[in-house]
Amino acid sequence: MIKTTICSSFVWCSCSIVFYGMTFGAHGLTGNLYLNIFILTICDLPIRAFIFWFLRRFGRKWSSIAFLFFGGLCLVATVIIKNTADAQYKDHLIRTMAVLAKAAIGGAWTTMYIYTNELYPTVVRTIGVGVSQIFSRVGGIMAPLVLLMGEDNIVVPFVTMGCFIIISAACLFLLPETKGRPLEDTLKKKAKVEFVEIPKQEEGRTFEANIPETETVAFL
Template sequence: MAFQDFITQIGSLGRFQILHLIFVQICFILIVPHTVLENFTAAIPSHRCWVPILDNNTMSDNNSRILSQDDLLKISIPMDSNLRPEKCRRYIQPQWDLLHLNGTFSTVTEPDTEPCVDGWVYDQSTFLSTTVTQWDLVCGSQTLNSVAKFIYMTGIFIGHLMGGHLSDRWLSESARWLIVTNKPQEGVKELRKVAHINGIKNSRDVLTLEVVKTTMKDELEAAETKPSPLVLFRTPNLRKRICLLSFVRCVSLISTVGLLINLQYLTNNVFLLQCLYGVVITPANLLGNFSMNYMGRRTTQIIFMSVMGISILSITFLTQEMQIPRLVLASLGGAISSASLTSIAVLSNELVPTVIRATALGVIGIFGSAGAALSPLLMILVTYSASLPWIIYGVLPILSSLVVLLLPETRNQPLPDSIQDVENK
């Protein structure tokens, strides 16, 4: 509790903290769009097999000249169960007899079909070019689209591992960190700087090296032995908290990232859905902050993750024709997911002890990044069932909300400064 007394003296929410908050938000603004960009750069437009009679401009067949495009399509591409042209197969030979059926079913055997051996024709009305159309990541190669997203998210995961070490080199450290790492003079200087920015007068008289050393005596003694990451798992209560928080963070990001990078599967208009998500995310986060302050961190996390899971599961029961309900549920799920990530981040900060908080949050963050990296791979399951990935994305948040019940509430509770504080609770 010693350092918190200094925070009160220099201003707990002043100009300094607000400026830092703004800078952090700018970083998020620059980073997050790269993830949701996958909905556009890796979009899967409507497609069908390339067939000579339809797509070869040099064809001189007299019949193909007098027939309409719809007739040519009918004799070249079989229809799926929704009476739409198949995306991955074509007739081996043009089926001229189909022109005379007039909507009735043929009594003969089904014509022979083959895969799209000559490539595909893509609808360019919305996207002129994507990674899918560039490399033909459809049909038998559709899983490679998920693998490409996995590689991208793996890059973020590697960056997460490296970021901590790079930030120690390039960024100025907090006053608390400077003091407990045997740099008290620099820590006092940082405290005075914060007090000056926040407009606190006479801080030089109060914040002296002697006062800091005396007030933070216990923390300085505890910091003499630098704890390793293994210490997180040596005591029962702390081990339980780290494991549960890591699981919740991992599972939350699996569903959140899975939803945000696959919006194109949920609607026919990904641009509209992306705009709706951007509109509702700010009110959702404001609601999350209000809920955390008045209902508690744990209750907020439970409610928000449950709502997110129910929203995703509900979409699986709606047909593609029910576009408005799908848009509403997808926007709600995306916005709530962002607010729930904020609440679990706050809960994690307040449940781990100060002396090893950076290490603990790093471990929890690694599990979260691993979940985000694995998330795109679940879409490979669409080859077995179109709804299966979304069922998993929906069940996981509900499961994590149940796990949160095993964690203590932290609203209006003092932050644990040492591992002993966690164990004593």
């Protein structure tokens, strides 16, 4: 549970930093400010509409990893565009990468809502998800501070946020896939299951089955 809590909390915190950081950093993009805010607000709606298809097709873990890696690479790519792209297309490409990253993070965060709930047993599920929610609020507090790293160059906070997201994707490799797995109810280790075939009772004789009390038995 400790590994699960640390990894999920870091992912939630990173998603919050990027999600709110991209919105607060809309002023650093070229073009109309209000149009940029509008596009960054609605860009993740198409992915959210198909999120359940991704979850059923690829699973919770790999969907989250894919969204996080894609979003992180888009943000890190802005520094390459800044230094190599033609001045005519540079600002448009950076704005496009920002929109794609925001959409991917929206999909990743939506996936994490479901994935985190399935990682914890029933007895501690609300506590585990609550801790992740707390760290997401911490990420929301950190988002404006990350933007202050590059007041004159929006690429600097974009690359910083991209590194957070890529590290978060790497953390998810440590967690199990929950697609098709029954939800656990307790923290106890599952009892070993054995199938015992009990012969028919003969007339005039009794039969006693030697069954360990600590194991769960299914009778055939």
